[in-house]
Amino acid sequence: MKSIFLLTLLTVAAVAPQVFAQTVTDQKPNEAEVAAYKRRVEILRHPTGIITIRLAPLGREGSITPLRSTGDNGMQFEMFISLAVGEDLTYWDDRNRCYAYRPQLIRDGDILSYTKEARECVERAEREPGGDGLGHAPASLTSGREYLDHYVNLEDWYETPLNPGHYQLLVRKQLFPGGDWIESNPVTFDVVASKTSEQSQLKLTLSDARETYKFGDDVRLKVTMENQSDQPANVAVIDTYYQNRPKSHNWFVRETRILKS
Secondary structure (H helix, E strand, O other): OOHHHHHHHHHHHHHHHHHHHHHHHHHHOOHHHHHHHHHHHHHHHOOOOEEEEEEEOOOOOOOOOOOOOOOOOOEEEEEEEEOOOOOOOOEEEEOOHHOOOOEEEEEEOOOOOOOOHHHHHHHHHHHOOOOOOOOOOEEEEEEOOOEEEEEEEEHHHHOOOOEEEEEEEEEEEEEEOOOOOEEEOOOOEEEEOOOHHHHHHHEEEOOOOOOOOOOOOOOOEEEEEEOOOOOOOOOOOOOOOOOOOOOOHHHHHHHHHHHHH
8 A cells, every 4th residue: 555655756756847837837828818908007007097995994894084192092993995997807815014005194284204113014015015925815806896995094104102293194095116196085183181191291380388387377388280291281270369279279289188188
């Protein structure tokens, strides 16, 4: 049995290269197939007007405006791709985000820079446009249908949490090395300061206090509130008579009691 098994392996090994060579030699593309291939490559090189990418907030299908966010939690978006007209088209997609797309995020008119890790990833993709080949996979497009292409996580590209401000996000995608980049629709959203972040950026200082007080003493304290960030902080005022007392005056009373005890 061992002799038969070895002989079978040797026979298969000897025949397989001949069959493979014969298959490759016999299956030459005809003129129509060559023309179709060139047409598909041309579309991938210059996809504008034929292939479209659409950006939308995750979980808000049909809306291009996400909810206002405090920026504390990661913001995610979905990128869809569609073929407007023509025959079915297959392209090589990449799971590595640096090969698959490039986002552009603008805050209050200024383009934000990528993180150091994201910049290095983009530079590597530009040096090695073919990548390692492990993340590539064929993806097919049928005319008139829309496909989910990628999830866009801002924390993969930018320093988070995002600072308060008005933002605009769009993504670009290249379907063929050296080809044109197609651009998505812009998505705008606002990031507002959370109550927690506002309180954490305020420093409260009590001064001009004695170590002990007697019952009936007139207690006078100097209260200083300092904003330790470069972002504005809102403090509600309950009156304009007693030195514009902030709404959180009960906090000051608790501090005063601690000093008196």
